[in-house]
Amino acid sequence: xxxxxxxxxxxxxxxxxxxxxxxxxxxxxxxxxxxxxxxxxxxxxxxxxxxxxxxxxxxxxxxxxxxxxxxxxxxxxxxxxxxxxxxxxxxxxxxxxxxxxxxxxxxxxxxxxxxxxxxxxxxxxxxxxxxxxxxxxxxxxxxxxxxxxxxxxxxxxxxxxxxxxxxxxxxxxxxxxxxxxxxxxxxxxxxxxxxxxxxxxxxxxxxxxxxxxxxxxxxxxxxxxxxxxxxxxxxxxxxxxxxxxxxxxxxxxxxxxxxxxxxxxxxxxxxxxxxxxxxxxxxxxxxxxxxxxxxxxxxxxxxxxxxxxxxxxxxxxxxxxxxxxxxxxxxxxxxxxxxxxxxxxxxxxxxxxxxxxxxxxxxxxxxxxxxxxxx
Numbered sequence: 001x002x003x004x005x006x007x008x009x010x011x012x013x014x015x016x017x018x019x020x021x022x023x024x025x026x027x028x029x030x031x032x033x034x035x036x037x038x039x040x041x042x043x044x045x046x047x048x049x050x051x052x053x054x055x056x057x058x059x060x061x062x063x064x065x066x067x068x069x070x071x072x073x074x075x076x077x078x079x080x081x082x083x084x085x086x087x088x089x090x091x092x093x094x095x096x097x098x099x100x101x102x103x104x105x106x107x108x109x110x111x112x113x114x115x116x117x118x119x120x121x122x123x124x125x126x127x128x129x130x131x132x133x134x135x136x137x138x139x140x141x142x143x144x145x146x147x148x149x150x151x152x153x154x155x156x157x158x159x160x161x162x163x164x165x166x167x168x169x170x171x172x173x174x175x176x177x178x179x180x181x182x183x184x185x186x187x188x189x190x191x192x193x194x195x196x197x198x199x200x201x202x203x204x205x206x207x208x209x210x211x212x213x214x215x216x217x218x219x220x221x222x223x224x225x226x227x228x229x230x231x232x233x234x235x236x237x238x239x240x241x242x243x244x245x246x247x248x249x250x251x252x253x254x255x256x257x258x259x260x261x262x263x264x265x266x267x268x269x270x271x272x273x274x275x276x277x278x279x280x281x282x283x284x285x286x287x288x289x290x291x292x293x294x295x296x297x298x299x300x301x302x303x304x305x306x307x308x309x310x311x312x313x314x315x316x317x318x319x320x321x322x323x324x325x326x327x328x329x330x331x332x333x334x335x336x337x338x339x340x341x342x343x344x345x346x347x348x349x350x351x352x353x354x355x356x357x358x359x360x361x362x363x364x365x366x367x368x369x370x371x372x373x374x375x
Contacts, residue, residue, distance in 0.1 A: 010317060028368045037049075059230070068203070069204060070206050080121050122140060140157050142156075149257065199212050202216070205236075214368075248333070273323065
């Protein structure tokens, strides 16, 4: 394992790399476990090229994989103003309110000229899904404006009766794909149903995320069955990925902050993780979200169970990892906190060398792209 002490000379520019645009995956592979897997061995200081379906053969019996079972909400909605203009809402989280209506915090583009009290209409031309009284005529009211932790304005919107919100989202909501995956978000977009299906892991069961824990997207039932046969265990935790996951580092490494997210670690999951550690078995975080959850819940060296616990843990070089021995992850954006996290885990030089190799070998990058295993 490469050990890196906190290096004040490291700046955000040290986490920049040039990526040919054609390497940004716009679609998942038809068979997700066919994705490529770059194996980074920190002890041997080696890189090797595999496929994700090789994972059961690479890992060791007794290893414990920790996966995030959050479920992505279809939280992107297209609305039309009375003036005829179109806006795109990204619902972030429901707000506690005594009202029978459902108030949510949301990002919106464009925000210019929107007014408090304005009513917009949900756009829905999905005729095959609609009935006479369906959400084609659904109205959303702009209740107020608020300032997000990123310093940008957000909306507080009223989606109507609480009991109908999730029906509305299932009928007209789009998958909240990151901005580097290009979609023409029209109500009749043929990608809507496909993305709602594909931008979800096989573990997804706890609704609440506005971005997928993408390292989990490579798992298939066949791979999971082979892992079980190889005596490699799997345990689930939950971290609801928020919009802050896409927040770039704009200032310095030290001044960056992470928007708080909610995680849950069940007593059973905590016991399984602590037992593996006590027995000297490896704990392998599947994705940056699982790793942040492990390091948040296990800051003292023992994972503590908790429900809906808030974390804003920002992991950068110098962090002393308490729980995770290895991790699976996708390839992350230049200058992002996720790339900084992975570099903190594997070592800055190791990771930047691995990224250079992945680009040279034409790996597919980002959410729908290939994966990396750091041992």
